Amino acid sequence: MKPGIGIIGTGMVGQMCHLANFAANSACRVVAIADLRPDLAAAAAQRFGIPQVYGTHRELLADGAVSAVVVVTKRRATGPIVLDALNSGRHVLSEKPMAYTTAQATLLVEVARQQNLVYSIGYMKRHDAGVARALQVLTRLREDQSLGRIVRAKGWCFGGDTGRSHDNFVMTGEARPDGIELWQDGPDWMPRAMRPGYDNFLNVFSHIINLARYLLGSSPTVAESAIEASGAGRITLDFDGIACTLDLVNGSEGSWREGLTIDFERGAVTLELPPPFAEQEAQVIVDHDGRSTRFAGDKSWAFRRQADAFVSDIAARAVPLAAGADSITDIALAETVWKQRSSG
Secondary structure, rough: OOOOOEEEOOOOHHHHHHHHHHHHOOEEEEEEEEOOOHHHHHHHHHHHOEEEEOHHHHHHHOOOOOOOEEEEHHHHHHHHHHHHHHOOEEOOOOOOOOOOOHHHHHHHHHHHHHOOEEEEEHHHHHHOHHHHHHHHHHHHHHHHHHOEEEEEEEEEEOOOEOOOOOOOOOOOOOOOOOOOOOOOOOOOOOHHHHHHHHHHHHHHHHHHHHHHHHHHHOOOOOEEEEOOOOOOEEEEEEEOOEEEEEEEOOOOOEEEEEEEEEEEOOOOEEEEEEOOOOOOOOEEEEEOOOOOEOOOOOOOHHHHHHHHHHHHHHHHHOOOOEEEEHOOOOOOOHHHHHHHHHHH
């Protein structure tokens, strides 16, 4: 039986990146959406042909046709809604950040474990076909040692044009509602003035941190960090003796620039990521003996591949590429970086 998908949150990202992609997947059915903005929910349901519209996530979770949910809401509301969904026995794909503290994240993962549910976090870059290609190349190079050993890595994220090619969504003039349950937006020790920057760090820059972990090793330590109040800055992660320095910049003009270079003794592998909403694959460049080989991708979209993977994971009860249990590490690293900033 095809899983019944419910989408909680029908803003731009909810519609364009999630609702449209699940609606296009023949292996599932989008049976319901929920949004606190009734006009927006009705308009989105009409555009995508969704049979049921609910005003709250709890009403949606009372619908027996819903077996899995996608949570794309205000970031501080994500945790409470995911907790309700998991407690109701629904598989979950939520946007990141999954939470604001390791304690919050650990609670969600433990409930998912107890309920034997698929719990996936929206680090869609792991699903990029170019990233999969880069992982294959890196695995081969590590095994055959044709470029020697890895000596260092460097990554960058310069936010810019998000690459949206078309407006596959509808919007209304309704205000975002207040009065919903929100989780605390940082650890107890974090001063109130730091929390907007911490929020930006988790929302934007956790992607490149998560991707570095996917390619280099799941559990690095924070070797150095210099973070500005806005959340931008530079951090160095230590992957068992391999230093990976990440440059993080907010709101740069022009094109979105994001990627990762892994330097070997006799060459390098570079991953150039597309803008987040661009329907194209990352490109992989291998440098060896003074020559560069570029592996260009097609126009597959990481968000579409993420949606397809979630449906497949539900059917197989498989561990997602960006599982909640793994993503706790991203929250822990963020806490460490900001703790260092707090202590000077």
